[in-house]
Amino acid sequence: xTQTTSPSLDAARELLREWPVVDGHNDLPWAxxxxxxxxLDKLDVAHRQDADLHTxxxxxAEGGVGAQFWSVYVPSDIPEPVAATLEQIDCVxxxxxxxxxxxxxxxxxxxxxxxxxxxxxxxxxxxxxGHSIANSLAxxxxxxxxxxxxxxxxxxENVDWADSATDAPRVGGLSAFGREVVREMNRxxxxxxxxxxxxxxxxxxxxxxTAPVIFSHSSARAVCDHPRNIPDDVLERLPANGGVxxxxxxxxxxxQAAVDWTAAADENLxxxxxxxxxxxxxxxxxxxxxxxxxxxxxxxxxxVADHLDHMREVAGIDHLGIGGDxxxxxxxxxxxxxxxxxxxxxxxxxxxxxxxADLAKLTWRNAVRVLDAAESVSRAESARRGASNAxxxxxxx
Amino acid sequence: MSHLQDGVPVAAGLDELPxxxxxxxxxxxxxxxxxxxxxxxxxxxxxxxxxxxxxRSGRCDLELGGSAxxxxxxxxRAGRVGAQFWALDLPEGTxxxxxxxxxxxxxxxxxxxxxxxxEGLRPARSAGEVIDARNCGRTAVxxxxxxxxxxADSLPxxxxxxxxxxxxxxxxxxxxxxxxTGLTRFGEEVVREMNRxxxxxxVSxxxxxxxxxxxxxxxxxxLCTRSAASALRPHPDNVSDDxxxxxxxxxxxxxxxxxxxxxxxAVEDVADHLGHVRDVAGPxxxxxxxxxxxxxxxxxxxxxxxxxxxxxxxxxxxxxxxTELSLxxxxxxxxxxxxxxxxxxxxxDRGEPSRARLADLDGG
Numbered sequence: 096x097t098q099t100t101s102p103s104l105d106a107a108r109e110l111l112r113e114w115p116v117v118d119g120h121n122d123l124p125w126a127x128x129x130x131x132x133x134x135l136d137k138l139d140v141a142h143r144q145d146a147d148l149h150t151x152x153x154x155x156a157e158g159g160v161g162a163q164f165w166s167v168y169v170p171s172d173i174p175e176p177v178a179a180t181l182e183q184i185d186c187v188x189x190x191x192x193x194x195x196x197x198x199x200x201x202x203x204x205x206x207x208x209x210x211x212x213x214x215x216x217x218x219x220x221x222x223x224x225g226h227s228i229a230n231s232l233a234x235x236x237x238x239x240x241x242x243x244x245x246x247x248x249x250x251x252e253n254v255d256w257a258d259s260a261t262d263a264p265r266v267g268g269l270s271a272f273g274r275e276v277v278r279e280m281n282r283x284x285x286x287x288x289x290x291x292x293x294x295x296x297x298x299x300x301x302x303x304x305t306a307p308v309i310f311s312h313s314s315a316r317a318v319c320d321h322p323r324n325i326p327d328d329v330l331e332r333l334p335a336n337g338g339v340x341x342x343x344x345x346x347x348x349x350x351q352a353a354v355d356w357t358a359a360a361d362e363n364l365x366x367x368x369x370x371x372x373x374x375x376x377x378x379x380x381x382x383x384x385x386x387x388x389x390x391x392x393x394x395x396x397x398x399v400a401d402h403l404d405h406m407r408e409v410a411g412i413d414h415l416g417i418g419g420d421x422x423x424x425x426x427x428x429x430x431x432x433x434x435x436x437x438x439x440x441x442x443x444x445x446x447x448x449x450x451x452a453d454l455a456k457l458t459w460r461n462a463v464r465v466l467d468a469a470e471s472v473s474r475a476e477s478a479r480r481g482a483s484n485a486x487x488x489x490x491x492x
Numbered sequence: 493m494s495h496l497q498d499g500v501p502v503a504a505g506l507d508e509l510p511x512x513x514x515x516x517x518x519x520x521x522x523x524x525x526x527x528x529x530x531x532x533x534x535x536x537x538x539x540x541x542x543x544x545x546x547x548r549s550g551r552c553d554l555e556l557g558g559s560a561x562x563x564x565x566x567x568x569r570a571g572r573v574g575a576q577f578w579a580l581d582l583p584e585g586t587x588x589x590x591x592x593x594x595x596x597x598x599x600x601x602x603x604x605x606x607x608x609x610x611e612g613l614r615p616a617r618s619a620g621e622v623i624d625a626r627n628c629g630r631t632a633v634x635x636x637x638x639x640x641x642x643x644a645d646s647l648p649x650x651x652x653x654x655x656x657x658x659x660x661x662x663x664x665x666x667x668x669x670x671x672x673t674g675l676t677r678f679g680e681e682v683v684r685e686m687n688r689x690x691x692x693x694x695v696s697x698x699x700x701x702x703x704x705x706x707x708x709x710x711x712x713x714x715l716c717t718r719s720a721a722s723a724l725r726p727h728p729d730n731v732s733d734d735x736x737x738x739x740x741x742x743x744x745x746x747x748x749x750x751x752x753x754x755x756x757x758a759v760e761d762v763a764d765h766l767g768h769v770r771d772v773a774g775p776x777x778x779x780x781x782x783x784x785x786x787x788x789x790x791x792x793x794x795x796x797x798x799x800x801x802x803x804x805x806x807x808x809x810x811x812x813x814x815t816e817l818s819l820x821x822x823x824x825x826x827x828x829x830x831x832x833x834x835x836x837x838x839x840x841d842r843g844e845p846s847r848a849r850l851a852d853l854d855g856g
Contacts (some may be wrong), residue, residue, distance in 0.1 A: 133847055177643040185648035229593045233600035235831035241652055274842060479544070482604055 105415060109440035114455035115161025116422055116437045117462035118309035119341035119418030122166045125151045126184040126422040135193055139453040149421035149433040155216055157435035162207050162217035171252045177234060180227040187220055202275045204467035221311055224250035225257055230487045233451050245286035258293035260322040268295035271490040277303045279483045286471030297329045302393050306472035307337035307465045309403050312418030314342050314402040315351050323348045329405060333414035335466055339461045340410055341418030342402050349402055350390035360385050374425055394428035396474050400443045412453050416462045526804035533818035534574030535800045538781035539716040543602045544581045545785045554609050562784035562796045565612030568643045570798035574626045579639040580604050587641055594647055595642035599656050602603045606633050606682030617657055619829035622853040636660030637694040637717055645850040647685050654689045659689050663706055666697035674701035677853040683709045685846045690836030697729050707742045712835040713828040714744040718781050720754040720765040727754045727785035733772050740773030747781035747826050751788035763806045779824050
């Protein structure tokens with residue numbers, strides 16, 4: 096299943112040398128916090144860390160990754176979301192300082208292209224959840240100044256101004272302040288990420304934004320009916336918006352049998368008094384015991400390719416990308432076990448008749464185009480208006 | 493006087509130009525002489541509370557001025573203010589993550605206000621940028637001090653605030669600085685990281701035990717951004733002769749506020765405190781702190797930032813030398829800023845950012 100050579104795999108590797116992968120979402124910074132309190136001496140990603148991580152520099156190179164949006168995720172129930180987010184940003188900056196020959200700081204599409212030309216991994220940052228700005232547009236601007244280039248509007252829980260896909264509907268999409276957040280993101284040049292948000296929020300954001308949006312790690316709901324995936328009516332709007340849906344690999348979102356199995360496994364973790372997203376050793380032990388009783392359905396490269404085929408049909412080839420969610424998920428599909436796996440996905444798509452030009456758009460060109468477009472919108476918007484000082488107290492009163 | 497080498501020679505006769513908003517009626521030669529002194533070595537003002545006032549009462553056009561503010565661009569020009577520290581003061585009781593977010597908001601506001609007045613103000617993050625602003629005829633605005641609560645007990649937050657422009661932090665008001673222990677192990681790590689980044693330590697309002705510990709630790713001058721002499725007038729924020737001596741010995745800087753509560757109600761009272769600090773700490777360890785827009789009541793003749801020449805005139809009458817005055821108004825602050833830059837550049841080559849955490853160092 097994870098063969099290392101074949102004509103299409105060789106062709107895929109060749110293709111990725113020119114048009115490497117832009118990955119929309121990787122949780123290495125949080126994994127480093129949880130495992131080693133950011134001590135890269137204890138978990139040096141310059142070397143393979145297969146036992147502990149999905150991600151390290153050798154496997155990024157093997158996987159043909161040319162740009163990575165590092166998630167500066169913090170849980171939405173953390174008591175100090177702003178400080179914790181700054182800590183995650185700090186972690187990415189330490190990584191950049193420590194591995195300058197492999198990682199290139201990137202804030203713009205031009206930076207991404209420069210990194211590609213140098214053979215370094217362009218490193219961008221994305222915040223995962225509006226809770227990171229604590230209802231403060233000044234904090235949003237501070238995150239942008241510190242290098243964050245997208246913000247997912249919610250994580251698994253609602254924020255005061257936007258509904259999440261995996262929480263009970265509250266404001267019914269975006270509140271007035273939520274729309275102001277989107278406008279301010281347009282103005283400063285921060286991509287609006289619609290992964291994790293409710294379909295109503297996706298639609299409200301598309302109605303509001305003047306810049307292309309992204310889905311940093313979401314697949315197609317028509318292929319696998321999970322709220323974390325994108326409904327077809329939203330995918331259909333991407334050509335007009337110009338945005339990009341970056342397919343995710345997370346088995347419990349992409350494979351129906353895995354969706355069902357995960358519901359049962361989560362229930363089992365909760366029965367043991369653990370949070371269902373816990374990835375500590377203890378939680379993994381409990382998980383493994385469950386798995387022995389009830390074998391885990393295995394997603395494959397083909398499962399992910401099925402999503403891409405569908406998304407391509409609905410949104411079009413210019414609106415696809417990749418967001419693996421490595422180190423943010425306990426399980427990965429067979430063949431896409433870690434960040435070295437992308438060539439196998441590209442090979443699968445080659446076998447399905449995708450052209451080299453199509454694949455260049457999927458892996459690199461669409462995502463870079465979207466960031467470039469967001470920069471243009473930002474230039475235009477900031478010429479028209481100054482920073483917004485709207486408050487949630489006034490707008491959502 | 494090598495630390496004055498960046499002092500800006502100003503073309504002779506500049507003070508004859510008709511830019512004085514209050515011409516006539518001031519035949520006082522001493523005042524004219526004070527203005528001439530300040531043309532060469534302008535005022536570096538250690539504390540202005542404008543961001544907090546504008547956050548509360550709404551922004552205003554600082555070219556036109558506003559009834560809610562003491563500080564505006566014409567007054568800064570008239571007062572020969574070449575540089576000003578903008579304090580990021582939080583409302584009472586703001587703590588935890590909210591203190592950090594509120595500080596990000598004040599930084600954001602300060603940056604926007606500075607950007608909105610490019611003819612008058614210019615942001616400065618280093619001694620060199622202060623000189624650049626001065627050479628362009630702008631008032632350099634250095635962001636800080638912020639209170640220690642702004643860090644939310646996090647060194648990554650300190651690094652982020654530094655990236656966003658913060659250059660002074662007041663070490664009081666938290667469990668790790670300014671409490672019973674003076675400075676805890678985490679507090680010491682904060683001071684080291686401030687040295688590494690180039691963030692000046694301010695110990696005004698901190699217990700003297702904290703101040704002494706910071707003085708012992710810091711590799712770069714320590715400031716009191718709003719402290720007069722408690723030997724002349726007891727006040728919680730004023731400092732003892734003992735601390736003034738230590739500050740002088742360590743090359744630190746006591747910036748005397750134009751605050752009636754701390755100095756007295758007359759310009760002569762401020763001059764008394766300045767003279768005392770100069771005598772006890774030394775001429776290289778005394779500075780000015782307008783304390784405008786901080787809520788403090790000011791001596792009548794020093795009610796807004798255009799009045800600095802009146803204070804300098806008083807000091808001239810008291811026999812302060814040109815050298816002493818140049819150090820007082822400008823030179824000492826330049827030395828502190830340059831030392832912070834230099835220490836940081838050297839330290840960053842040697843070591844990595846600290847990963848220390850409050851819970852690890854102080855227990856809890």
